Amino acid sequence: MKKMVALTLALLMAASLFLSGCSVRKDTSDSENSGSSNGSGSGDRVVNVCSWGEYIDESLIDQFEEETGIKVNYQTAESNEVLYSQLSMGGVDYDVIVPSDYMISQLIEEDMLAELNYDNIPNFEKIDDRFKNLSYDPENKYTVPYTWGTLGIISNTAKVQEPITSWSAMFDPQYAGNVLLINNSRDALGIALLYLGYSVNTTDEAEIQEAYQLIADAVKNGVYQGKVMDEVFQKMEGGNAAIATYYAGDYLSMLENNEDLAYVVPEEGSNWFVDAMCVLKTSQHKEEAEAWINFMASTEANLRNMDYIWYASPNAEALETYPAYYEETYGEPLDPALYEIMAPSQEVLDRCEAYLVLPAETRTLYNDLWTQLGI
Structure with missing residues (x-):
């Protein structure tokens, strides 16, 4: 039902763009785009x-533009590490970014983020207290949470012999050529550390x-078909791989296109994360940036966004009322099992760790080891 509604809307949007001669604003070429779309001089x-x-x-971008008169130039990056590389090299003019918790800590440490004027973001009050004053921004000076969720294993039940319950599946030669390794060093090394019984935040070089x-x-045993980020959608939805590591919200999107897929937070535990909206210190549009953040933190925007991307909202009212919103929208109740994957219980979160920013020397070690893998 949800997939069919989304497809109808997409077709209507495509027809509108064709008739108007306009182009879609979203640019997904993360590594090739400079981000220079500031409209300066106009x-x-x-x-x-x-x-x-x-x-x-x-559609939230359209609504924001209509309500405020502020044009949104929306682009994407593949991962926290790619985003950091872009910011470090310069040449991008992003105002708002949405990094994950550990990367936010690093950006604060390196003085890249601007302190927010929360008077311009009254919807911050709608954020659940459990997502405030977290370790990455303990005084809540720089961030407004956007989504939260878990990292887990996605498996194709038509391609595996038994239910997947352990991170061991990510290294098992019996699945050679059918496993997708997540293409960022923090998650990839993190799942290996968890399988070995270590903390994802260890700084012990021998453990890493x-x-x-x-x-x-x-890699030597041919387990991995390749390293992927957003490519995982096509691979898992199309039945081209048996096992992947990815995020709960994205799994729920994939499930709409392939009912054979299953998701699990493995028995060894996993990572739970918060992605949050921040403004870069170099922003030339801070007032507009805070207007965007306030809009996206509203209950209405969070309900619609949850419904579209399947990631849990930190807006307390939106998270609580989403099952009712879903039933009103689609005429059928939300499957409780799906809601539990989207917004896992505290029992599940207690088995998970949040990533903390690692010391500079440990980050260098991660980068060096990741380069050595060469896949």
Whole structure:
């Protein structure tokens, strides 16, 4: 039902664009695009947003532009690490970014983020207290949470012999050529550390080297079909791989297109994360950036966004009322099992760790080991 409604809306949007001669604003070429879309010299109000792929109901962009007169230039990056590389090299003019918790800590540490004027963001009050004053922004000076969720294993039940319950599946030669390794070092090494019984935040070089060797041995044994980020949608929806590591919200999107897919937070535990909206210190449109953040933090925007991207909202009212919103929208109740994947219980979260920012020397080690993998 939900998939069919989304398809109808997409076809209507495509027809409108064809008739008007306009182009879709979203640019997903993360590594090739400079981000230079500031509209400077035109006198127009603009906000440049960089987020992740498949991570917004784009009709919200239209609504924001209509309500405020502020043009949104919306682009995406593939991962936190790619985003950081872009910011470090310069040449991008993003105003709002939506990094994950550990990357926010690093950006604060490196003085890249502007303190927010929360008087311009009254909807911050709607954010559940459990998502405020977290370790990445303990004084709540820089961020407004956007989504939260878990990292887990997605498996194709038509291609695996038994239910997947452990991270061991990510390294198992019996699945050679049918496993997708997530294409960022923090998650990839993190799942190896969890399988070995270590913390995802360890700084012990021997433990990190052991995790690297586990992945390297799997590479040698031909376990991995390749490294993916957003490519995982096509691979898993099309039945082209048996096992992948990815995020709960994206799994729920994939499930709409392939009912054979299953999701699990493995028995060894996993990562639970918060992605949050921030304004870069270099922003030339801070007032517009805060207007965008306030709009996206509203209950209405969170309900629509949850419904579109399947990620849990930190807006307390939106999260609580989403099942009723779903039933009113689609005429059928939301499956409680799906809601539990979207917004896992505290029992599940207690088995997970949030990533903390690692010391500079540990980050260098991660980068060096990741480069050595060469896949």
